[in-house]
Amino acid sequence: xxxxxxxxxxxxxxxxxxxxxxxxxxxxxxxxxxxxxxxxxxxxxxxxxxxxxxxxxxxxxxxxxxxxxxxxxxxxxxxxxxxxxxxxxxxxxxxxxxxxxxxxxxxxxxxxxxxxxxxxxxxxxxxxxxxxxxxxxxxxxxxxxxxxxxxxxxxxxxxxxxxxxxxxxxxxxxxxxxxxxxxxxxxxxxxxxxxxxxxxxxxxxxxxxxxxxxxxxxxxxxxxxxxxxx
Numbered sequence: 001x002x003x004x005x006x007x008x009x010x011x012x013x014x015x016x017x018x019x020x021x022x023x024x025x026x027x028x029x030x031x032x033x034x035x036x037x038x039x040x041x042x043x044x045x046x047x048x049x050x051x052x053x054x055x056x057x058x059x060x061x062x063x064x065x066x067x068x069x070x071x072x073x074x075x076x077x078x079x080x081x082x083x084x085x086x087x088x089x090x091x092x093x094x095x096x097x098x099x100x101x102x103x104x105x106x107x108x109x110x111x112x113x114x115x116x117x118x119x120x121x122x123x124x125x126x127x128x129x130x131x132x133x134x135x136x137x138x139x140x141x142x143x144x145x146x147x148x149x150x151x152x153x154x155x156x157x158x159x160x161x162x163x164x165x166x167x168x169x170x171x172x173x174x175x176x177x178x179x180x181x182x183x184x185x186x187x188x189x190x191x192x193x194x195x196x197x198x199x200x201x202x203x204x205x206x207x208x209x210x211x212x213x214x215x216x217x218x219x220x221x222x223x224x225x226x227x228x229x230x
Contacts, residue, residue: 002219003187003230006106007139007157009172010115011093012040013191013212015125019094020086028086030076038073042066044176047116047147056145058118063090091121095129096193098213103134105216112137114157114170116147137161149180157186169207169230171215179203187230189215206230 011017021028021036028035043066050056064087071078103111111134115122119140126132137160144152158165165185172178173191175198182188182203190205191212198204207230209215219230 003109003169004167005110005112005161005163005169007112007114007161007168007170007186009170009174009177010113010117010122010125012193013171013173014095014099014113014131015093015129016096017093020089023089023094026086026089028076028078028082030074035070035074035076038070039067042069051147051150054146056147058142059116059140059147060087060090060118060121063087091124092128093125095125095131096212098211099129099131102212102215103131105213107134110136110161112139112157112161114139114141114153116141116153118142148177149183151180151184154181154184154186169215171212175199176201178205182206191215 008014017040018036021032021039026032043063046062046066050062067083067086071083113122113126113135117125117140119142122138122140126135126138139156139160141147141153143156146152148154157168157170161168166187168186169189170178170181170186171189171191172181173193175190175196178188178190179199179201182205188205189207189209192208192210195210207218209218
């Protein structure tokens with residue numbers, strides 16, 4: 001059965017988090033690829049730890065703390081002005097090239113974002129990439145003051161779209177996020193951009209694609225007589 005709605009993760013799925021550090025105009029010294037990787041890792045770790053400790057702060061504050069931690073860990077000498085500039089750049093990440101074709105192909109069904117990002121961050125990223133017209137809802141974990149993979153966050157998608165989880169396809173490039181959504185009850189597509197190996201979390205995705213613009217063709221296979229992955 002074709003999903004009745006599609007819910008996308010934002011960072012790493014729609015928006016390239018590494019474009020924040022590796023984009024033009026960044027004059028911070030040091031290994032920028034290492035900084036970008038560690039910043040992202042710390043950002044995720046801090047969301048999980050804060051959820052477990054029940055010590056919520058919004059995603060902007062988490063992202064800032066993760067940046068300062070990564071810079072200290074790598075011994076990078078950067079001024080407050082440079083770090084503030086990097087944080088500001090997080091409001092304007094680049095969308096992956098496959099995002100707009102994928103959204104065009106799925107247009108006609110409700111499309112939503114469900115992300116850890118704060119409302120300000122998500123609205124800015126969507127607007128910066130000219131994607132406002134595609135989404136009926138932009139849903140932030142800030143509504144429930146915790147982070148994915150908490151079931152409380154995934155429940156927001158079903159509540160706001162007024163559909164059961166089994167009739168929604170949740171799409172993420174983060175395998176831990178895909179597993180969390182599957183455990184909640186969504187149909188799940190893992191966009192395995194980096195061709196990483198599957199983790200054995202007991203919640204395998206229903207569909208795996210290397211790019212977002214492969215989703216619609218895979219869902220259309222039933223029409224050509226092939227077995228649908230869903």
